Amino acid sequence: MSTTMAPNVSSVGQPGRHTVYSKCGMCAVRCPIEVTVEDGRVTWLQGNPHDAAIGTSLCAKGAAGLSLEFDDERPQTPLIRAGERGAGQWRRASWDEALDHIADKLNETVEAFGGRGIMLSDRGGPFNDLTKTFVQALGSPNYFDHEAACSGNVHNAARSIYGVGVAGLIPDYPRVKHLVLYGRNIVESLMVKEAKAFMAAVSNGMRCTYIDPRATITAGKATRYWQVRPNSDYALNLALIHEVLKQKVYDEDFVERFVSGMDALRQAVEDTTPEWQEPHTGVPADQLRTFVEEIAADAPHVVFHPGWMSARHKQSFHVSRSALILNALMGSVEVPGGLVLGKSPEFYGRKGLNRLTDRVPQVDEPRVDGAGGTRPQWDPAIGMLHQAFAAMETGEPYGIGAYVAYRHDVLTGMPDPEATKRALDKLKLLVSIDVRYSELGWYADVILPESTYLERANILAESDGPVPVLEVRDQAIAPRFDSRPAWWIFRELLRRMDVKEALDFETIEELWDYQLDGTAVTVSEMRETGMVALADEPALTPRDELRFPTPSGKIEIEGETLRQAGLPSLPAYVPKQAPTDDDFTLLFAKTATLAHGQSLNNPLLSERAPEQVLWIHPDRAAPLGIVDGEEVEVNGGGSYTGRLKAKVTPWIHPEAVFMLHGYGATVPLARRALGRGVADQRLQHGKLYDFDPAGGGCAMTETVVQVKRRTPRGPGR
Amino acid sequence: MSKYELRHDEPNCISCLACEVHCKTNKDLGPGPDPCKIIAFDPVEVDGLPRQRFVFMPCYHCEDPWCVRACPTGAMQKREQDGIVFVESSKCIGCKSCIAACPWGTPQWDADTNKVVKCDYCKDRVDAGLQPACVTTCVTGCLSFGVANEVPDPRRERYARHLLAEESGRLLPMADEQSGASEGAP
Numbered sequence: 001m002s003t004t005m006a007p008n009v010s011s012v013g014q015p016g017r018h019t020v021y022s023k024c025g026m027c028a029v030r031c032p033i034e035v036t037v038e039d040g041r042v043t044w045l046q047g048n049p050h051d052a053a054i055g056t057s058l059c060a061k062g063a064a065g066l067s068l069e070f071d072d073e074r075p076q077t078p079l080i081r082a083g084e085r086g087a088g089q090w091r092r093a094s095w096d097e098a099l100d101h102i103a104d105k106l107n108e109t110v111e112a113f114g115g116r117g118i119m120l121s122d123r124g125g126p127f128n129d130l131t132k133t134f135v136q137a138l139g140s141p142n143y144f145d146h147e148a149a150c151s152g153n154v155h156n157a158a159r160s161i162y163g164v165g166v167a168g169l170i171p172d173y174p175r176v177k178h179l180v181l182y183g184r185n186i187v188e189s190l191m192v193k194e195a196k197a198f199m200a201a202v203s204n205g206m207r208c209t210y211i212d213p214r215a216t217i218t219a220g221k222a223t224r225y226w227q228v229r230p231n232s233d234y235a236l237n238l239a240l241i242h243e244v245l246k247q248k249v250y251d252e253d254f255v256e257r258f259v260s261g262m263d264a265l266r267q268a269v270e271d272t273t274p275e276w277q278e279p280h281t282g283v284p285a286d287q288l289r290t291f292v293e294e295i296a297a298d299a300p301h302v303v304f305h306p307g308w309m310s311a312r313h314k315q316s317f318h319v320s321r322s323a324l325i326l327n328a329l330m331g332s333v334e335v336p337g338g339l340v341l342g343k344s345p346e347f348y349g350r351k352g353l354n355r356l357t358d359r360v361p362q363v364d365e366p367r368v369d370g371a372g373g374t375r376p377q378w379d380p381a382i383g384m385l386h387q388a389f390a391a392m393e394t395g396e397p398y399g400i401g402a403y404v405a406y407r408h409d410v411l412t413g414m415p416d417p418e419a420t421k422r423a424l425d426k427l428k429l430l431v432s433i434d435v436r437y438s439e440l441g442w443y444a445d446v447i448l449p450e451s452t453y454l455e456r457a458n459i460l461a462e463s464d465g466p467v468p469v470l471e472v473r474d475q476a477i478a479p480r481f482d483s484r485p486a487w488w489i490f491r492e493l494l495r496r497m498d499v500k501e502a503l504d505f506e507t508i509e510e511l512w513d514y515q516l517d518g519t520a521v522t523v524s525e526m527r528e529t530g531m532v533a534l535a536d537e538p539a540l541t542p543r544d545e546l547r548f549p550t551p552s553g554k555i556e557i558e559g560e561t562l563r564q565a566g567l568p569s570l571p572a573y574v575p576k577q578a579p580t581d582d583d584f585t586l587l588f589a590k591t592a593t594l595a596h597g598q599s600l601n602n603p604l605l606s607e608r609a610p611e612q613v614l615w616i617h618p619d620r621a622a623p624l625g626i627v628d629g630e631e632v633e634v635n636g637g638g639s640y641t642g643r644l645k646a647k648v649t650p651w652i653h654p655e656a657v658f659m660l661h662g663y664g665a666t667v668p669l670a671r672r673a674l675g676r677g678v679a680d681q682r683l684q685h686g687k688l689y690d691f692d693p694a695g696g697g698c699a700m701t702e703t704v705v706q707v708k709r710r711t712p713r714g715p716g717r
Numbered sequence: 718m719s720k721y722e723l724r725h726d727e728p729n730c731i732s733c734l735a736c737e738v739h740c741k742t743n744k745d746l747g748p749g750p751d752p753c754k755i756i757a758f759d760p761v762e763v764d765g766l767p768r769q770r771f772v773f774m775p776c777y778h779c780e781d782p783w784c785v786r787a788c789p790t791g792a793m794q795k796r797e798q799d800g801i802v803f804v805e806s807s808k809c810i811g812c813k814s815c816i817a818a819c820p821w822g823t824p825q826w827d828a829d830t831n832k833v834v835k836c837d838y839c840k841d842r843v844d845a846g847l848q849p850a851c852v853t854t855c856v857t858g859c860l861s862f863g864v865a866n867e868v869p870d871p872r873r874e875r876y877a878r879h880l881l882a883e884e885s886g887r888l889l890p891m892a893d894e895q896s897g898a899s900e901g902a903p
Contacts, residue, residue, distance in 0.1 A: 047854065057854055057857075059735045060733060063854065064738055066742045187731035195731060196856055196858070199858075200857075200858075203875050204875075205878050205879050215760050217731055217769060220760055225765075592733035603748050604738050604742070604748065607748040608738065649759065651759075651767055
């Protein structure tokens with residue numbers, strides 16, 4: 001067999017009808033799915049009913065996996081750039097040629113910068129043992145996920161106080177009595193299991209306080225909605241903590257046993273009264289007091305959601321952190337109806353998956369972004385991608401010569417793509433591995449077409465929730481085009497780089513056997529239902545044994561890594577100036593049919609994508625002569641101006657405007673998305689290196705744009 | 718009317734449009750025809766809170782369907798055994814009379830086949846003992862399907878639960894209360 005043949009799993013192509021259990025790949029949530037295959041063709045996709053939390057539910061994006069599969073507007077063979085970067089001139093290449101070309105450039109990079117000059121980014125998740133192994137095998141510490149533009153702030157906030165990332169703090173929705181959401185738009189920025197549990201809880205009478213400058217569909221399901229000023233939520237939380245302490249409604253026993261730093265907390269919130277916060281947030285002081293009385297009555301079944309996408313402003317880290325402090329004060333940690341701690345397999349006396357990274361030597365080089373080193377407050381396991389771009393540009397602290405972007409479209413996902421391109425221009429090699437034509441792919445030197453999630457198998461995944469679960473993404477059908485699965489692509493590159501041991505498996509089943517060795521779980525068990533839970537029932541940690549993986553074993557209000565970084569654990573709120581005249585704070589989000597830039601070229605999702613409009617408050621629209629339904633121009637200070645229709649509505653705070661994200665694509669071969677709408681990331685001018693110093697996340701909602709009525713043309717005007 | 722009821726529990730709907738897309742993939746439809754449709758309205762203020770209406774528009778499977786009467790070829794039919802109104806594609810000549818006749822705008826034009834397509838409660842799935850595509854995959858479970866009066870009405874139970882939650886400040890235990898902590902979000 002030629003080394004470049006597509007490696008199919010054995011059942012692929014069998015005649016008749018059969019069921020494959022797998023994981024969706026239409027967004028980064030990766031829901032468990034059941035795939036019906038008839039004579040080698042996928043005919044139906046639904047949730048995997050073996051997972052009771054999802055049942056057969058699957059969102060619109062998940063359904064449109066069929067539409068992706070049968071779409072021809074995706075890379076069909078390896079492509080090597082023929083013209084200037086971004087000029088869109090390509091030549092087709094065989095896999096051998098493309099991989100040899102990449103290996104040559106990687107070797108050049110190693111010679112010029114050392115192994116650490118190679119970096120990779122992806123969108124994190126349960127399969128990144130593979131990508132981390134690839135980077136580590138090449139002697140580089142520089143693996144990045146996408147969290148700089150997503151949940152980096154909340155992840156690092158959770159680590160600084162509980163010693164675990166936010167994925168290890170799971171709301172027990174069915175038993176929550178009061179849920180507090182800071183712009184966490186659960187029913188639109190959709191994780192199917194979470195949305196399902198949330199709506200079931202709402203139906204069951206759960207109270208929900210929703211805090212957001214914009215009334216989302218989630219706000220429409222809430223029992224309280226506070227239309228706060230943009231980026232002011234930290235002020236709100238300081239006042240909430242003040243009031244909780246003043247009313248003495250916190251869980252004294254829990255705090256005494258499990259929380260440190262209360263004196264510092266009392267001092268930090270001494271003056272942050274409900275009246276103090278009122279001009280900052282717009283929330284009336286009496287409403288805040290009533291809210292505190294309510295949560296006191298419902299404690300400990302109260303969850304202050306620490307957030308998901310939290311790359312918003314330069315105190316976003318402290319919004320998450322103060323929300324997590326409120327959970328500790330209410331004693332809503334590791335109790336039914338609170339935040340339940342994720343459990344390792346060992347908690348239940350089981351063994352988890354063997355890691356691929358254990359097959360390669362540890363890398364001692366410091367990370368290029370300083371995460372875990374000069375910036376101890378940033379988790380080195382996720383990194384902070386903007387600082388990699390900074391290093392590309394400046395060569396400090398050292399140079400980066402090669403960048404592999406694995407299904408990661410940083411020119412859509414990160415702010416200010418023009419600034420990112422300036423950094424990318426310094427690279428010797430830019431590779432995009434993707435199932436679609438992304439903005440980044442179009443700017444790359446080589447595009448390697450990955451097989452779709454229905455056409456490939458991945459390494460096995462382990463999710464350490466209340467019950468740890470092993471999950472499989474299995475291959476359902478043969479690839480339609482000359483594409484390959486990621487594990488094969490990385491194996492072939494490592495073979496060419498003479499570090500083949502890390503991924504030296506002939507088949508994915510052989511790789512799975514390595515992962516499963518010693519777990520008492522077999523590949524055939526995994527395939528039978530798509531998942532194996534490592535315990536029958538979730539169990540809570542007995543109170544006597546409850547310790548947190550922090551230096552003191554307690555929930556630390558004063559964070560050790562923050563102290564090391566010279567950053568305050570409880571900083572004062574930085575007041576926000578209200579934008580005036582034609583200035584507005586630019587907010588963005590997605591709907592349940594959008595997956596950032598990924599979905600807009602999908603035939604069925606493109607059809608369903610809403611027309612992008614600019615939400616603007618009537619009180620601000622009127623003086624600017626802006627009329628509902630008429631076109632406006634939006635500019636973020638750079639050369640890019642967006643034009644779209646205004647939606648004049650009181651459901652957006654007067655200081656902000658809002659538009660959907662993921663529009664304004666430029667790749668000519670993705671014709672359904674091409675030129676449709678406005679790219680909000682291009683309006684985030686100058687924001688690539690503007691970030692929250694504590695959490696590392698980009699300060700995307702600090703973007704100020706100028707909005708004006710589009711000058712009407714024609715006679716007499 | 719058909720003996721079935723396809724119920725939309727609107728307060729539990731999030732307008733995620735999973736129903737629309739699964740409906741289309743089950744019928745192998747490309748862009749264009751939408752056999753079912755969620756009509757979403759902008760929020761309005763109700764007691765100081767934003768509240769949005771989402772109206773679900775499948776086919777109502779009329780007792781005396783105008784689309785069936787309008788069809789010149791007998792392609793549009795009503796099933797004897799259960800009242801499902803469906804189009805027999807091989808007999809459809811694409812005259813669009815049914816589209817003109819239906820007061821709800823239910824029959825849809827499929828430009829790929831030059832024929833009409835419509836909601837037939839996924840009768841092939843129903844005959845195989847399954848639920849319609851939209852109901853099977855609905856994210857929140859706000860869609861339910863079955864013989865009328867045999868499917869439980871979520872609205873009565875929810876109202877009762879809310880009453881109790883308001884009065885006592887306590888939630889009723891849910892069916893899975895015994896199972897301890899749930900898995901929650903992935």
